[in-house]
Amino acid sequence: MSVAAKTLDATETETETETETEDSPVRHALRRLSVYLRRNRRYYLIWFFAVVIYSGIFNAIPLTVGWAIDGLIDAEVSAETVVRRCWLLVGLAVVGGALRFFTRQLVFDAAREVEYEIRNDIFDHLQKQPQSFYFKWRTGDLMSRCVNDLNSVRLLLGPGLLSVAQSPILFIGAFVAMSTYSVKLATLMVIPYPLFIVISRVIGARLFRRSLAAQQSLASMSNLVQESIAGIGVVKAYAMERDQADRFAEANDHLRERQIGLVRVSAAMPAMTGLLPAVGLGMVLYAGLPMIATGELKAGALFAFTIYARVLTFPTMMMGYSVSLLQRGASAMQRIDEILSIEPAIADREDSVEIDEIAGEIEFRGLSFAYGDDGRERALSDLSLKVPAGTSLGVVGPVGSGKSTLAALIPRLHEVDAGQLFIDGIDVNQIQLSTLRSAIAMVPQDSFLFSLSLHANIGYGLAPDAPREEIERAAARARLAQDVEDLPHGYDTLVGERGVMLSGGQRQRTALARALAVDPRILILDDTLSSVDAETERQIQAELAAVFAGRTVIVVASRVNSVRELDQIVVLEEGRIAEQGSHDELIAKGGLYARLALEQEEEARREGHTGETLGSDATRAMVGEGV
Numbered sequence: 001m002s003v004a005a006k007t008l009d010a011t012e013t014e015t016e017t018e019t020e021t022e023d024s025p026v027r028h029a030l031r032r033l034s035v036y037l038r039r040n041r042r043y044y045l046i047w048f049f050a051v052v053i054y055s056g057i058f059n060a061i062p063l064t065v066g067w068a069i070d071g072l073i074d075a076e077v078s079a080e081t082v083v084r085r086c087w088l089l090v091g092l093a094v095v096g097g098a099l100r101f102f103t104r105q106l107v108f109d110a111a112r113e114v115e116y117e118i119r120n121d122i123f124d125h126l127q128k129q130p131q132s133f134y135f136k137w138r139t140g141d142l143m144s145r146c147v148n149d150l151n152s153v154r155l156l157l158g159p160g161l162l163s164v165a166q167s168p169i170l171f172i173g174a175f176v177a178m179s180t181y182s183v184k185l186a187t188l189m190v191i192p193y194p195l196f197i198v199i200s201r202v203i204g205a206r207l208f209r210r211s212l213a214a215q216q217s218l219a220s221m222s223n224l225v226q227e228s229i230a231g232i233g234v235v236k237a238y239a240m241e242r243d244q245a246d247r248f249a250e251a252n253d254h255l256r257e258r259q260i261g262l263v264r265v266s267a268a269m270p271a272m273t274g275l276l277p278a279v280g281l282g283m284v285l286y287a288g289l290p291m292i293a294t295g296e297l298k299a300g301a302l303f304a305f306t307i308y309a310r311v312l313t314f315p316t317m318m319m320g321y322s323v324s325l326l327q328r329g330a331s332a333m334q335r336i337d338e339i340l341s342i343e344p345a346i347a348d349r350e351d352s353v354e355i356d357e358i359a360g361e362i363e364f365r366g367l368s369f370a371y372g373d374d375g376r377e378r379a380l381s382d383l384s385l386k387v388p389a390g391t392s393l394g395v396v397g398p399v400g401s402g403k404s405t406l407a408a409l410i411p412r413l414h415e416v417d418a419g420q421l422f423i424d425g426i427d428v429n430q431i432q433l434s435t436l437r438s439a440i441a442m443v444p445q446d447s448f449l450f451s452l453s454l455h456a457n458i459g460y461g462l463a464p465d466a467p468r469e470e471i472e473r474a475a476a477r478a479r480l481a482q483d484v485e486d487l488p489h490g491y492d493t494l495v496g497e498r499g500v501m502l503s504g505g506q507r508q509r510t511a512l513a514r515a516l517a518v519d520p521r522i523l524i525l526d527d528t529l530s531s532v533d534a535e536t537e538r539q540i541q542a543e544l545a546a547v548f549a550g551r552t553v554i555v556v557a558s559r560v561n562s563v564r565e566l567d568q569i570v571v572l573e574e575g576r577i578a579e580q581g582s583h584d585e586l587i588a589k590g591g592l593y594a595r596l597a598l599e600q601e602e603e604a605r606r607e608g609h610t611g612e613t614l615g616s617d618a619t620r621a622m623v624g625e626g627v
């Protein structure tokens with residue numbers, strides 16, 4: 001929350017250098033909302049005219065009732081005329097009902113339309129955000145803003161706006177109509193209404209604060225549910241169900257308290273405002289009855305006033321209710337605006353250059369990188385390295401040495417400073433994201449599978465109508481084809497959320513197949529085969545040799561065997577290049593790489609694989625010399 005608020009302020013000061021007063025978050029949010037309203041103004045224009053006509057009919061009904069009653073009392077008016085007045089009443093009621101339906105429909109449609117547009121915009125916006133955004137924001141919180149808060153905004157625009165805009169028109173119409181009988185009585189009738197402003201001011205501010213608090217609690221709870229479900233395996237493995245339930249109960253209690261607090265205030269609103277017409281009517285009767293006795297006023301008029309008091313009760317209560325809708329909607333819009341105001345940290349720049357095709361040369365020039373700007377230790381420092389187009393690079397090193405970070409920088413998943421990373425000699429920050437990323441396929445260390453069919457997961461980066469053979473060819477290259485035969489529905493098997501139906505190795509090979517299917521210029525494999533057994537890895541590698549030809553390839557691996565055939569290899573240690581060269585050179589050097597190679601060979605031997613890899617004896621001999 002504080003992070004977002006800071007960002008919000010930052011964007012404001014940047015975009016609006018000269019505003020008279022400091023812009024409050026609510027006002028910023030409402031200004032954003034007004035853009036959507038203006039875009040849909042045709043709805044509101046038609047609606048306005050319909051409401052004016054509706055108001056006329058709404059107020060003509062009590063007048064007609066009074067008129068019919070006066071006719072009944074008056075001996076000079078014929079019975080037929082009275083009946084005709086009654087028919088007029090029925091006609092007015094029917095037309096009024098139809099208009100009421102029409103105006104409501106119109107406003108609710110408009111509200112749905114705006115809701116739809118905002119939801120699309122939030123989603124687009126979230127998709128543009130870099131990964132670092134998702135390190136800060138919790139999933140449940142984002143979900144809650146997209147669903148609950150947006151719903152409150154829709155209520156603001158639907159019933160809220162309807163009543164706030166319609167009620168004054170109805171009241172003015174009613175005042176004019178009542179004045180035709182007696183200006184004095186009409187004034188008495190509306191005198192209590194200014195109290196409404198006082199009530200809504202006092203209660204409104206409280207409502208806003210309580211809504212914001214309730215919505216925050218709801219977000220926390222959503223987050224807890226989301227995490228408990230996503231991490232259900234861990235929860236069960238550690239038998240933490242009870243603790244998790246306690247934590248949930250606490251969040252739920254918190255939410256209930258805040259919701260009840262909110263309900264109390266928002267229920268007080270219509271209850272108090274509903275009294276206003278009754279007070280008005282009391283005063284009208286008190287002053288009006290003597291006027292009938294003196295003949296100054298006809299009985300029908302008093303009937304009409306009674307009916308006005310009754311028909312105005314509902315709009316008045318609605319107005320009270322809508323104050324709470326407005327406050328709730330405004331605080332919800334503020335929360336939505338908070339997200340929409342965060343400019344994506346990684347986006348196309350204005351000086352980005354047009355490139356038709358990326359050849360695939362990658363160069364790091366003294367690159368340093370740290371996660372966040374809070375003085376944390378650098379994940380990579382002073383890294384210089386050139387990978388010519390069409391060649392391959394292996395990256396090995398201990399856990400936490402920065403291998404994954406190096407891989408993720410190439411498709412610009414994290415922001416690097418200018419002048420440090422070049423693709424085809426162009427600063428990566430100047431290449432359009434779509435060009436860059438369509439040239440690169442990366443299999444991240446913890447690859448994500450969607451809860452779709454295996455087929456859809458492999459073909460994720462392809463056009464929807466891509467031929468099936470293309471997908472099957474990619475699967476075969478990733479050595480996934482045999483496994484598919486054992487799956488219940490072959491390629492159409494649903495893999496479950498995050499691919500839970502598959503083994504770790506199968507998941508990794510599915511992710512590999514997905515990358516191979518898009519035929520990228522640059523292929524990045526981040527420890528892709530760590531869960532695949534050594535034998536299968538060997539088979540995949542034989543297959544990959546053909547796949548690698550003609551592409552720039554980066555293979556991050558923990559096993560030396562995965563990189564030994566590659567054109568050049570770097571060994572990372574604490575974010576720096578410790579060693580660099582070909583497999584043979586590095587072995588000859590007898591350093592960290594050679595030690596790793598020896599360890600892994602021994603391990604493989606212990607497991608029964610006789611390490612029939614090239615020159616293993618030579619390797620040992622060299623390491624023996626080196627150490």
Ligand SMILES: Nc1ncnc2c1ncn2[C@@H]1O[C@H](COP(=O)(O)OP(=O)(O)O)[C@@H](O)[C@H]1O
Nearest residue numbers: 135371379397398399400401402403404405406
């Ligand atoms: N998202 C992140 N936020 C902050 N620090 C990170 C993040 N990812 C990795 N790191 C840190 O950066 C360093 C390098 O991590 P990583 O590139 O994942 O190493 P490797 O892939 O070699 O195991 C580690 O110290 C790790 O703690």
Ligand SMILES: [Mg+2]
Nearest residue numbers: 403404445527
């Ligand atoms: Mg890693």
